[in-house]
Amino acid sequence: MSVWPAWEVREDAKATRWYGVRLDFTDGARVEALAVVAEGRVSVEDVRAQPALSFADLTELADWIEGPLFEACGLEAEAGDPDGADEVGTVAGPRRARPAWPRGIEGRWLVAQEYRAAQEDGVDPVLAVMCATGRSRRGSLRLISRARDAGFLTPRHARH
Secondary structure, eight states: OEEEEEEEEEETTEEEEEEEEEEEOTTSOEEEEEEEEETTEEEEEEEEEESOOOHHHHHHHHHHHHHHHHHHTTOOOOOSSTTSSSOTTOOOSSOOSSOOOOOHHHHHHHHHHHHHHHHHHTSOHHHHHHHHHOOOHHHHHHHHHHHHHTTSSOOSSOOO
C-alpha cells in the first residue's frame, strides 16, 4: 500500500489533510482512494477500484487505510484488538476486491437462489445478484442468463 500527501488546508489551529492511497492486491485487484484526515478521523472522499468493491469491502476500506494514513501524518491510530491480533490499517492476507463466487453449476444455483429471494422480497433481483457477487450489472445479467440456461430459473420470455 502506498500513501502520499495530496494537499493541506489550515484554518486557525486546525489542519485538514488529503492523501492519495493505493492498495494493490495479489490477485491483481487495485483500489485508489482520496482520503481526508481531520480532527483525528479518517474519511474517504473518492474511491476507484478494479474490479468494483463489494459493499462489505467498501465498508472496510477506511479500516484498511487508517493505520498507514495516521502513520503518514504522525498521528496514532486507535488500537484494534487488545492482544494485538488485528493490526489496524493492514490488509490481512490476499484480499479480493470482489467476493469469491463459486464457478460452474454451484455458482449458477446460488445466483438463482439470490434472484428468487429478491423477487420474493419485492426488490430488484439483478441488484441483489450484483450485491451478492460483487459484479457489474452486465456481469450479473450474464450470470443470471447462465442460471436460466442451466434450468434454475424460468425462461425470461415465453415464445409463441
